[in-house]
Each structure stands twice: as structure tokens, then as C-alpha cells.
Amino acid sequence: MDYRTVPTTCTYCGCGCNFFLEVLDGRIIGTIPSKSGPANQGKLCIKGWHVHQFVQSPERLTRPLLRKNGNLSEVSWDEALDYTASRLKEITSAHGSDSAGFFASAKLTNEENYLIQKFARAAVGTNNVDHCARL
Amino acid sequence: MTQNVKKKVKELLESGKIKGFLGLCQKNGHIGPHLFCDPDDLESMVLGDEERPGDSRYPLNKLLIHIARSYPDETFGVLVRGCDERGLKTLYTWNQLNPDKVIPVGVACPQELADACECLRPYPEEFVEGERAEERSSASVTKISGLDVKDRFTSWMKEFARCIKCYGCRDICPMCFCNECSLEAEELIHTGELPPEIPIFHLVRAVHMAGRCIDCGLCNEVCPADIPLRTLYKKVADIIDEEFNYRPGYSEGKSPLNILGSAAEE
Amino acid sequence: MGDCHYLYGNVATEKRVRFLKKLLAFSGIEEERLRCKWVSSAEASEFVEEMQDFTETLRALGPSPLKQAGAQRAA
Structure with missing residues (x-):
């Protein structure tokens, strides 16, 4: 028998709420908000309360999907990145930098969000950057 | 310690x-x-x-x-x-x-x-650590009971209106072990609205706490909107005690509202 | 009591109503708005009398606070 309560941070948004994940024999079975989390002080929103449900969900995407002949199929990261890079080049050289846009996410870290806007502005040359928390 | x-x-x-x-x-x-x-x-x-x-x-x-x-x-x-x-x-x-x-x-x-x-018994029957503190009665309940009926309604509605429907009160509750929850039944509780339909949402939960709530107060602590749920459930426990001489965790046996077993057949 | 088509249904109801009246009062809803009375299907006149009396009670109390809260929500 292996029962653990693992302290971690919520991935749902940028607030940084702390909670413990209840792990029984390797499976996550529950979420317990941390009383000493400075951001949440023992409280959570409805999304945070259900973090344990998405982690092991069979519907969760674990690999990149690429649409081929109208159907989404699993591909390797190399293939997905190569395809994205080549199409980005094609599109921006044909239609200009502002023909591309970048969507960041609240589920990324600050550093990753910084990098995506840097990539959009410095590498591609567009200010078309947005974020799901603004929707 | x-x-x-x-x-x-x-x-x-x-x-x-x-x-x-x-x-x-x-x-x-x-x-x-x-x-x-x-x-x-x-x-x-x-x-x-x-x-x-x-x-x-x-x-x-x-x-x-x-x-x-x-x-x-x-x-x-x-x-x-x-x-x-x-x-x-x-x-x-x-x-x-x-x-x-x-x-x-x-x-x-x-x-x-x-x-x-405001704990009625701040110690277990046997303990190895600490000293027995004095029992306290529910001043928070007395305060609300002292209000005029209209003011009581206004005051609860003001509290309930802050609810963000996080279900934290239910999720933290050691007495909430049901597989299906009335608070998720669409025919009872409308979905997709904030705050949830008040005061129904909170009163439905209060009804379900009757004969169950043991007054640990974790619901109050977990509420992001600081709704004084503990006060509401303290009153629920008081009513069950007054009417049926039963207080969960203090009295022996099953809740008087339990529909299965001898309690309902008496 | 106990003489119920649903076995102990009226026993359970009686308990719940006793509890609910007090919970309603504490939440700021007049407990007179909830009334429980046993009337068999053979007691038509008793039913009519009870309903008329209840209607008068409700009329005297005026509109329910819940109705006003609902109207505010819709607005």
C-alpha cells in the first residue's frame, strides 16, 4: 500500500493555488487545498477542486495531433514541429508577418508565455499575440 | 506539543x-x-x-x-x-x-x-495531548436569531450572493460521501449561472446537513466567499436537537431523518 | 400516522416539515408559508376549508421574499 499527499501548484491558471494531490497506489484520487498556500489559503475554485480528474483522463491529449486528409492523427513532436515551422515560413513569406497569430495559455508558466511572445515578435515579426484568459 | x-x-x-x-x-x-x-x-x-x-x-x-x-x-x-x-x-x-x-x-x-x-465539545473522549478547554455556545446563531425575519432574509441573501459555486463546502465536508449529489441535479439546481440560485442552493445543502453535520467548520474555512456556513449548519443541528433530541456525533444511533432502518419506522 | 400508502412516508414527512419550518424561519422566510395537514381523499370539505384558510394566511403575509429575490435576479 502506498498513500501519499503530494504538494503541488494548480495548472489551471496563473494564480498559483497550492494543493495536495491524494495519490493511492500510483493513482491520483483527490485534491485537497493547502491551508498554508499563500495565494489560496486553503481555498480553491471549482476547476482547482477537480484537477485530479483531468490528469488521468483518457480524453487528455498526450501527443501532438496533425490533420492529414481531414483526419487528426498522432504524430511525433519532430514531425509536428517541422510541419509547423515550414508552414509558418511559407505563409509569412507569401502574406507577410501579420498573417500569423499566436495563442498563449494560462496553463503555461510565466517563462513559457514570455518566450512565445518573444518568438512572435522577434522571430516572426508580428504583434498578433493573445491569451486564453482574455477571451 | x-x-x-x-x-x-x-x-x-x-x-x-x-x-x-x-x-x-x-x-x-x-x-x-x-x-x-x-x-x-x-x-x-x-x-x-x-x-x-x-x-x-x-x-x-x-x-x-x-x-x-x-x-x-x-x-x-x-x-x-x-x-x-x-x-x-x-x-x-x-x-x-x-x-x-x-x-x-x-x-x-x-x-x-x-x-x-464556538465548540460544544472541544475534546475527544480520550486524548493524549492538550487540556480540556471550556465548551462554548453558538453566539453567531443567537445573533442572527435576534434579527427581524425580513432582516434575516436580507442578511442571508447578502452572504449567499457572493457564492462562486466552487462546491468547496461539499468537497471538503467529511460527512459528504454520497455518490450522487443533489447539488448537481439539474432539475433541482440550475446550471450555468453565478451566483447559483439563491437561497435554494445553500438551503438544499443545509437540509442535507440535518442529522449529519458534526460542526467541524471546515466548510466555513474553505469558502472563498467567506459565507458563514458554519452558523447555518449550527442552527440546523440545534433544530434537530430541539425537535428530535439527536445531535450527530454526540448522540448514539442513527439520524432521526434516516429513511432506512429503524429510525423511520418508530 | 403510519397509515400511509407509502408505508412510513407520512412519518418521514412530519419530521421533515417540523425541521423545515424552523430552518425557513432562521433563513428569513416566514414559517407560516409551509403547512402540513393530513387530509384523506374522502374528506373534500376539510380539504377546501384548509386551502381557504391557507390562502388567507398567505394573502395576509404578502408576496414571498423569494419572489422578490427572483425578480431582482431577472432584472
């Missing part, structure tokens, strides 16, 4: 009477629930007092249900305050835990916590 608890747990683990002890520990800068299985690894054990007494309490009973469901034949120890012990007693009557498979290790709450909780 934890010496006696540690000693007791060490004895229980070494003698093999328990498979593990569900208590609290200090790790990674947080106080949180922890299952202690090694008698020589109890150093990090704490009682849940960080800045103020009892400010880091957790629903250990509820977590014990999760473990016991997977390991029904093992015996576990669990840290209990007065409220947790009332919770255990009530969970036994609802067949959620087996009293033969649970060994509580008690701590008495300090007066400061008993005052803050």
Missing part, C-alpha cells in the same frame, strides 16, 4: 496494531495530511497549528474513507480532535467506516480554538 501523540503512534505502529497513521506533517513548507507507516519516521508530525491553533486542520476522516475503501481489511490510526471524533462516530452509523478498523488518537483543542469554533 506532539511528543505524546508520537509516542502513542510509535507504539501502535511497532505493535502492528495499525498499518498506518493518518495525521498531519510539515513538508515542503506546508502542513498537510500524511500517512505515517514507519515508526521511526515520525519526526515531521505536527498537530495542525501553524500561526494560530488549528489553522491547518484537514478532513482526515474523509481521507481515511478513501484509503479504507481500497484496504477494508487493514486497521488505521487517525488523529482526532473533538470534531473529528464526532465525525468518526457519525461515519460509523452511516457505514462509511468500520469502527473495528479505526484507532483514533485524540488531541484536545486549546481554549483559543474552542472559542473561535
Whole structure:
């Protein structure tokens, strides 16, 4: 028998709420908000309360999907990145930098969000950057 | 402050009477629930007092249900305050835990916590740590009861209107063990609106706390909108006591509202 | 009591109503708005009398606070 309560941070948004994940024999079975989390002080929103449900969900995407002949199929990261890079080049050289846009996410870290806007502005040359928390 | 608890747990683990002890520990800068299985690894054990007494309490009973469901034949120890012990007693009557498979290790709450909780019994029947504090009655309930009926309505509606429907009160509640919850039944509670339909949402939960709520107050602590749920449920427990002479966790036997078994057939 | 088509249904109802009246009062809803009375299908006149009396009670109390709260929500 292996029962653990693992302290971690919520991935749902940028607030940084702390909670413990209840792990029984390797499976996550529950979420317990941390009383000493400075951001949440023992409280959570409805999304945070259900973090344990998405982690092991069979519907969760674990690999990149690429649409081929109208159907989404699993591909390797190399293939997905190569395809994205080549199409980005094609599109921006044909239609200009502002023909591309970048969507960041609240589920990324600050550093990753910084990098995506840097990539959009410095590498591609567009200010078309947005974020799901603004929707 | 934890010496006696540690000693007791060490004895229980070494003698093999328990498979593990569900208590609290200090790790990674947080106080949180922890299952202690090694008698020589109890150093990090704490009682849940960080800045103020009892400010880091957790629903250990509820977590014990999760473990016991997977390991029904093992015996576990669990840290209990007065409220947790009332919770255990009530969970036994609802067949959620087996009293033969649970060994509580008690701590008495300090007066400061008993005052803050307005606790009717801030100590378990047996405890190895702390001293018996004085019981407190519910001043918060008396205050609301003293208002005019219209003012009572206005005051509750003002509190309920802040609800963000996080379901935290239900999710933290050691007495909420149902597989299906009325608060998620679309025919009773409309979806997709904030705040949820008030006061119905909160009164439905209050009704379900009748004969169940053991006044641990975790719902109040977990509420992001600071709704005084504990006061509402304290009154619910008072009513059941007045009408049926039953108070969950204090009285013996099943809830008078239980529709199964002898209680309803009397 | 106990003489119910649903076995102990009226026993359970009686208990719940006793509890609910007090909970309503504490939440700021007049407990007179909830009334429980046993009337068999053979007691038409008793039913009519009870309903008329209840209607008068409700009329005297005026609109329910819940109705006003609902109207505010819709607005």
C-alpha cells in the first residue's frame, strides 16, 4: 500500500493555488487545498477542486495531433514541429508577418508565455499575440 | 506539543496494531495530511497549528474513507480532535467506516480554538495531548436569531450572493460521501449561472446537513466567499436537537431523518 | 400516522416539515408559508376549508421574499 499527499501548484491558471494531490497506489484520487498556500489559503475554485480528474483522463491529449486528409492523427513532436515551422515560413513569406497569430495559455508558466511572445515578435515579426484568459 | 501523540503512534505502529497513521506533517513548507507507516519516521508530525491553533486542520476522516475503501481489511490510526471524533462516530452509523478498523488518537483543542469554533465539545473522549478547554455556545446563531425575519432574509441573501459555486463546502465536508449529489441535479439546481440560485442552493445543502453535520467548520474555512456556513449548519443541528433530541456525533444511533432502518419506522 | 400508502412516508414527512419550518424561519422566510395537514381523499370539505384558510394566511403575509429575490435576479 502506498498513500501519499503530494504538494503541488494548480495548472489551471496563473494564480498559483497550492494543493495536495491524494495519490493511492500510483493513482491520483483527490485534491485537497493547502491551508498554508499563500495565494489560496486553503481555498480553491471549482476547476482547482477537480484537477485530479483531468490528469488521468483518457480524453487528455498526450501527443501532438496533425490533420492529414481531414483526419487528426498522432504524430511525433519532430514531425509536428517541422510541419509547423515550414508552414509558418511559407505563409509569412507569401502574406507577410501579420498573417500569423499566436495563442498563449494560462496553463503555461510565466517563462513559457514570455518566450512565445518573444518568438512572435522577434522571430516572426508580428504583434498578433493573445491569451486564453482574455477571451 | 506532539511528543505524546508520537509516542502513542510509535507504539501502535511497532505493535502492528495499525498499518498506518493518518495525521498531519510539515513538508515542503506546508502542513498537510500524511500517512505515517514507519515508526521511526515520525519526526515531521505536527498537530495542525501553524500561526494560530488549528489553522491547518484537514478532513482526515474523509481521507481515511478513501484509503479504507481500497484496504477494508487493514486497521488505521487517525488523529482526532473533538470534531473529528464526532465525525468518526457519525461515519460509523452511516457505514462509511468500520469502527473495528479505526484507532483514533485524540488531541484536545486549546481554549483559543474552542472559542473561535464556538465548540460544544472541544475534546475527544480520550486524548493524549492538550487540556480540556471550556465548551462554548453558538453566539453567531443567537445573533442572527435576534434579527427581524425580513432582516434575516436580507442578511442571508447578502452572504449567499457572493457564492462562486466552487462546491468547496461539499468537497471538503467529511460527512459528504454520497455518490450522487443533489447539488448537481439539474432539475433541482440550475446550471450555468453565478451566483447559483439563491437561497435554494445553500438551503438544499443545509437540509442535507440535518442529522449529519458534526460542526467541524471546515466548510466555513474553505469558502472563498467567506459565507458563514458554519452558523447555518449550527442552527440546523440545534433544530434537530430541539425537535428530535439527536445531535450527530454526540448522540448514539442513527439520524432521526434516516429513511432506512429503524429510525423511520418508530 | 403510519397509515400511509407509502408505508412510513407520512412519518418521514412530519419530521421533515417540523425541521423545515424552523430552518425557513432562521433563513428569513416566514414559517407560516409551509403547512402540513393530513387530509384523506374522502374528506373534500376539510380539504377546501384548509386551502381557504391557507390562502388567507398567505394573502395576509404578502408576496414571498423569494419572489422578490427572483425578480431582482431577472432584472
